Amino acid sequence: MSAFRLRQARIERWTGLGFVTPAMLLFMLTSLIPLAVLLGLSFTNYELGAVDTKSVGTANFAKAVADPVFRRSLGNTLLYVAIVLPGAVGLALLIAILVHGRRRSRGFYEVIYFLPVTSTLIAMATVWQFLLHPRLGPVNAFLRLLGFDEVAFLSEPHLALPTLAVVGIWQLLGFNMVLFLAGLSAISKDLYEAAEVDGCVSGLDRFLTITWPLLMPTTMFVMVTTSITAFKIFDTVAVMTRGGPMGSSEVLLYNVYLEGFQYFHMGYAAALTVIFLVFILMFSAIQSFVLERRTHY
C-alpha cells in the first residue's frame, strides 16, 4: 500500500471516530455510566446521606426475592400489563380499522383519539382522579343517575388496579391506533379487490385473509412497545392511589421510588431497578429477535 493510501486510511479512521464521539459521549453520560453506577450500588447497602457504605454482595437481591412488598408489586405490575396489553392493542386495532374506513371524518377521529397521547399523564391522572371521585366525580354521578350504587374505583382494593389499567389503556390507545393506521395504509387496495373477486366477501373473511396477517409485523411491534410502556407504570399510581388501598396497586417502579427516595434505601432500590431493567431487556430482546426475523412483506 502506498504512503498516500495509508495516510488516507488514517485520516478516514480519525474522521470516523470524530463523528462517533459526540453520540458516544452522550450515550456514556446518560446511559452507560449511570447503569454502571446503578449496578455497583445494587451490591451495596448505600443509603442517601450515609457516611459509610459497604458491599453486601447479592444480599439486596435475596432480600427482594423474599420481600412480600416487592413480590406483590411485581405481581401487580404483571397483572397490570396483562390487562393493558390486550386492551390497548385490541381496542386500538378495532378503532384503527373503523377510523381507516372513514373518509372525511378520518382526520377528526385521529385527533380525538390521539389527544390523550399529547397530554401530560400526571395532569391527566389528576383529572381522572376527579372524574372517578366517589362523591364529586361525574362518573359516579352518572351511575347514581342510572340508579346504581356509587363505586369507589380507587379505594376498593380489587378495583384500584383495573381502574388504573383503564386509564393506562386510554393513554396508549391513540398512539397504538396511529401505528395500526400506518400499517393499514400500507396494505394495497388491490389485495382487497383481488380477495373480493376470489370470494372473500364478508368483513370477517377480509380481516382474517388479508388485514390480520398483513398487520402482523405492526401488531408485534405495537405489542412490544405497549408491554414496555405498561411495565413502566408509575405516574398514575403516584398521583391517584400511592400504591393503595392496602398495597393493591403497588407496582414495581413505585416500589423503587418509595425505597429510594422516601426511605433512602439506595442500595436496595438500585437492586430493584436492576430487576426492572432485566424485564425491560427481555421485552426488547423479544422485539429484536422475534420482530426482526419476521418477514416484512
Add this chain to the structure above:
Amino acid sequence: MARVELESVSKSFADTTVLSGINLDIADGEFLTLVGPSGCGKSTLIRIIAGLEPQTSGQIRINGEPVDHLRPHERRVAMVFQSYALYPHMSVFANMALPLTMQRLSLWERVPLLRLFSARRRRVMPEIRREVQSVAAQLQIEPLLNRRPAQLSGGQRQRVALGRAMVRHPNAFLMDEPLSNLDAKLRVHMRSELTELHQRLKTTFIYVTHDQVEAMTMSDRVAMMDAGRILQLGTPAELYARPSNLKVAQFIGSPAINVLPVRIGDGGMVELPGSPAMIHTSLPPGSAASIGLRPEALHLLPSGSPRDGAVLNARLRRIENLGAECMLHFDLLALPGHGVIVRAASIKGLSVGEEVVLGYDIASIHLFDAKGERAEVLPISAHPAQREAATP
C-alpha cells in the same frame, strides 16, 4: 365461458363523466381488448364488468343474465391485476387455492386452528390440491408452489396471478394491464403465452392495455377508447386499415401515422401539399381537414421518374436503422414545420440533408375532417371539374 354484453354503461364521479354510453357485445370465447391512452376509462370499464365498481347507469349481462346486482365472485369472473395482487403472506399454493377454499369451505373450516378439527376440510383439501397442481403444471409453476410471492420473479408472479384466475374456471378472464410491470423482453414472451392460453382455454378474455402492440397482436377484436367512449370497435386489421377517427389512426401503428393538414377547396377538391395531384371529398369547401399516410405508404421515387402523381418534396433529417428495416425521418419542403416518417427496407445510399421526392398512392390516403372523423375519398373521375383540369 360466456358472452358478455354491455348496454349503455355510463359512469360518473360527482360531476366528471368517466364513461358515457358504452355498448359492447363480447362473444363467447372472444379475446377483446380495450385499448386507449391513460385516463380514457378502460380500467374503470373493466372494473365495472368485474363488479368492483358500480356503474352509474346501464346494464351488464353475462350469458344473457343481468349481473348488476351480483358481487364479483358471484359473477364468476376472474381478474388479473396490473400489480398481480398476490397475497404476500401466503405461499403460491395458498394464493392459487384461495378462490377454491373460499368457494368450498365454510368460515369455520377456514379459521386458523379451528379448521384443524374439521373432517370435511380434510376431505376437500386434497381435491383442491389436485386442481391447483394441475393448473400449476399447465403454467409450469409446479416447483414454485411452496414459495412466497416475494421470492418470485416478475414473470413467475404473473403466472401465479394467472393460475389463481384459472383454478376457478371462470366465465371470463378480466385482465387490467397484466404485462405492464414486466420488462420488454418478457412482455413479448408473455404476449404469445397469453394468446396460446386463450386458444387452449377458449374462454372469454377481456383485456385492458395502453399498448397498441398488445392490442394488435393478441386480440380478436379491439375497442379503442378515448375520453370515456369507444371510438372504434373492430378487428386489429380493420382498425389499422380503416381507422374511423384520427385518434385511432394515430394510436394504432408504430411508428405513428403521418398526419398532414389540408384545406378543402371548391367543389370538395382537396389539394395535396406540395403536389399537383388532387383528391375529391364530400366535405364542405373551406373547412380544414387532415390526411394520414402510414409510414409504409410512402416510398422514395427514383430521380428522373415522372412526378405527376401524389408526391412530397422532402429533406432527410434523420435515419433510424432497426436492422431489418429503417425509419427515415423527413422534413417537408412544401410544409415547413411538418415532417413524415417513411418505413424503408434499406437506407439506399441516402445521406442526411439530401433532398428527395416521396411518392404515394392516392388510395392509401386516410382523410379526416376537422373533428377527426374519417371522411371518404371519392373517385376523382366522377368529378367534372377534375376532368376539365386533366384535359387542358
